[in-house]
Amino acid sequence: MQDPNEDTEWNDILRKKGILPPKEVPKDDEEEELALQQQSVVRTYEDMTLEELEENEDEFGEDDEAAIELYKQKRLAEWKATQMKNIFGEMCEISGQDYIKEVNKAGEGIWVVLHLYIPGIPLCTLINQHLSSLARKFPQTKFLKSISTTCIPNYPDRNLPTIFVYLEGEMKAQFIGPLVFGGMNLKVDELEWRLSESGAVKTELEENPKKQIEDKLMSSIRCSLPTGKDGDSEDEDC
Numbered sequence: 001m002q003d004p005n006e007d008t009e010w011n012d013i014l015r016k017k018g019i020l021p022p023k024e025v026p027k028d029d030e031e032e033e034l035a036l037q038q039q040s041v042v043r044t045y046e047d048m049t050l051e052e053l054e055e056n057e058d059e060f061g062e063d064d065e066a067a068i069e070l071y072k073q074k075r076l077a078e079w080k081a082t083q084m085k086n087i088f089g090e091m092c093e094i095s096g097q098d099y100i101k102e103v104n105k106a107g108e109g110i111w112v113v114l115h116l117y118i119p120g121i122p123l124c125t126l127i128n129q130h131l132s133s134l135a136r137k138f139p140q141t142k143f144l145k146s147i148s149t150t151c152i153p154n155y156p157d158r159n160l161p162t163i164f165v166y167l168e169g170e171m172k173a174q175f176i177g178p179l180v181f182g183g184m185n186l187k188v189d190e191l192e193w194r195l196s197e198s199g200a201v202k203t204e205l206e207e208n209p210k211k212q213i214e215d216k217l218m219s220s221i222r223c224s225l226p227t228g229k230d231g232d233s234e235d236e237d238c
Contacts, residue, residue, distance in 0.1 A: 089139035091115075091132045096151045102144060104169035111141045111172075111200040116148040116155065116162040123178050123186070124161045130188040137192075138201040165198045173198035182210070 015022060087110075094102050094114075106112050115131055117124035128145055135143035148155040148162065155162075161181060165173040175181065175194065182190070189209045196203035 087140065088142050089136055091128070091135040091143040091145055094144050094146050094151070096146070096153075099146075099151060102142070103166055106142055106166070106168070108168060110168070112166040113141060113143045113195060113200050114151075114164045114166065115143075115145040116151060116160060116164070117145060118148055118157060118160055121157075121160055123181060123184060126184060126186060127161045127163070127181065127191070130186070130191045133188055134192055134195070134201065141201055165195065165200045167199065172200070 092102075103112050103114060113131065113134075115124075115127060117128060119125075131143050131145065135141070148157075148160060159176050161175075161178065163173075163175040164171055187209060189205060192201060192203050193205055193208050193210070195201045196205070
């Protein structure tokens with residue numbers, strides 16, 4: 001008698017007409033097919049966006065729910081991290097009308113650096129240049145600038161430049177007046193250090209760049225001091 005499971009054209013015809021029962025699938029083949037189906041499901045939801053997962057969650061079985069939920073949390077965390085890293089990247093000009101939206105409602109965990117300035121003040125211009133550079137370096141921090149009187153009516157010019165640092169609408173630091181910044185000798189890495197101390201940026205600088213200049217200045221002063229009675233300098237390194 002002919003084997004009904006034999007792969008012949010005649011047996012295929014008989015199966016289609018219902019004369020022969022469907023071909024038996026070996027157990028190993030069944031397990032392999034099931035594994036392929038499971039892998040297909042995994043590939044399906046791994047290729048989906050968060051919105052697509054929400055729309056198609058009813059199509060997945062109970063066994064997939066836990067894995068899909070973990071995957072959704074992972075994708076959500078990755079999305080948030082990407083958004084935080086690339087959300088800004090440049091310094092923007094605002095007016096007083098924009099203040100509440102751009103500063104107070106900047107968002108959860110968003111640091112805001114706001115520079116109040118007036119055109120024509122050289123130190124204000126220098127700080128705007130430095131902050132523009134830092135905005136590109138730290139795109140996760142929102143850098144803003146505003147003409148002082150448009151943001152705060154009657155704000156005194158003697159207080160310029162002014163930098164306010166906010167987190168979630170709460171002021172965390174303020175730098176007011178030219179003396180705070182050290183005048184036109186201010187370097188961009190010195191400003192970066194000051195902002196990092198307030199928490200607004202995460203710098204890779206290991207120490208205050210200003211300290212190196214101060215140390216050199218003090219060394220120069222010691223070297224210029226008059227010698228003692230014995231004719232030796234007070235600092236042997238000079």
